[in-house]
Amino acid sequence: MNKQPYVAPTIRRVSQATANPQRLGRTPVMEAIDGVPVAGLLGEHGGPLFVFSEAALRAKIRDARRAFAAVYPKTTFAWSYKTNYLNAICRVFHQEGSLAEVVSGFEYEKARANGVPGYRIIFNGPHKTAGELRRAVEEGAMIQVDNRDEVLALAKLADELDREIRLGIRVHVDTGTHAVWSKFGFCAEDGEALRMIEWMTENTRLRVRGVHCHVGTFMLDAGAYATAADAVVRLALAAAEAGCGTVEYLNLGGGFASRARLHGQYLPPEQATPGFDDYARELCGTIKRLWPEGRDLPELLLETGRALVDEAGYLLTKVVAVKQRMLAGGCPALAAYGKGGSNGTLAAYGKGGPVSGAGGNRRNAVVLDAGIQILYTTAWYQPSVYPAAAPAAGMQPTTVYGCLCMNIDVIREEAALPEMNVGDAVVIHPVGAYNITQSMQFISYRPAVVMIDPAGRVHLIRRREVLEDVCGPEQVPEYLAETGEIAEEARVSVT
């Protein structure tokens, strides 16, 4: 006789919340990515495994370019390295015509090693060393100056090199929708930024030819870009008026939202997230409306990160343990009706009621072989968790734990999943933005990363870490070199 797949015997109390089967919706199964079966990917490369879809990357940047070109042909995208600087990913964007946007000497070197010439690099960030600035100047990079000390260092460099240095000035703007990123640059609204441009023009050989403003990240309100563009254009025009020369480019940074869902976000991304067309309309409409007729429109630079890469990235991981999680607070449904859910109350009715908190007042939980050390964005997002095979049973609210020996390692407090078994694969999505670059080597090796090309071929783009990757940079002082026998007095008796 052919046996059925196993389903554990379980019982759950039905609360008002779980009684509505529609609440959990239907979680689609993700058996394949770009036509490549998840089971095959895990079989070949082991898990956990990050998977990127090259087709999705290219489709996104093309969609973004199309949306902006339609309303503002002088738009150029620069790939935000920190969002994901795997070389293969960067090269896809460079092939699609993107410049590189870097925020450190390390990222600058990475971009150069990816074949990007200096003049196609935008150099951002609040910390650029003297050596890094010199190299960037010599190679013609677009430096976006952040602060007084950087202005002074660049002014000195211009004198040393006996030449003018063209640069962009970073400014911050209060768009009213987000914490103001006033850590960066100069204030565009209170006259500070204009004063700095004038000061540089009068006192140094620095020539401000660009204005840069990155309003924030994951901007769900496209209108914020109208506010930012308004301030940036007014500053550029005021600078020209003040005799500081023409601002040739406006750089509106990144910040377009990806189709991830924030914690506490009520509407699903399909409804809440603006499209590239919406951002383009707000941003470019404002520039065109304010720019004086007859004057050449400035170049528009964009450093879009997460919106271009997030959905192209998946994490394949497996269930390593299945648990029942005790939910705190006994039985809320009973408490609400003044029944307390306690033995005592029910016993008073001669019913010898259930033990408080036990018996069905639990939630399914699974432990995965990947944790939040490689899923940094779970701090803000609730990623979708898809079973990789058709479920044998219906959906249940399920807590999804990572594999770290840390109580905070929760990937989803409550995801809709069928009864899962050890060894079942799940796909976490979207995870393409920031998780690779912000992942920590903590407790376990960082996983391999593959990219599926548009023909469906799978390429390893970062191998799984090995012990040498972690210990290679370490050095053991000579006196600790011999591990030897454990000293007799240090032995602990366990008997």
Next chain:
Amino acid sequence: MDPNPTRLDDLMLNDRGFVFDPNTGESYQLSTTGLACLRSLQHGTTAAGVLAGILEAQEVDPLTARWDLDAFFWEIKQLGWL
């Protein structure tokens, strides 16, 4: 009070694994196997018999099935059903 309440017989079950406990007014959802187990118990099957039934019908090793079934029995005991 009935010294030996046969609470299992009071339970109302449907084919989708929905259980209503008329003594407490609480409702529960059983997995397919949970439902089969409870029905077997209602028909007087012993714990060993329930386990044998799972092992015969499903792709599972005896130890895993034993673990899960013991946990299931423990939970329904907490509810006063056993």
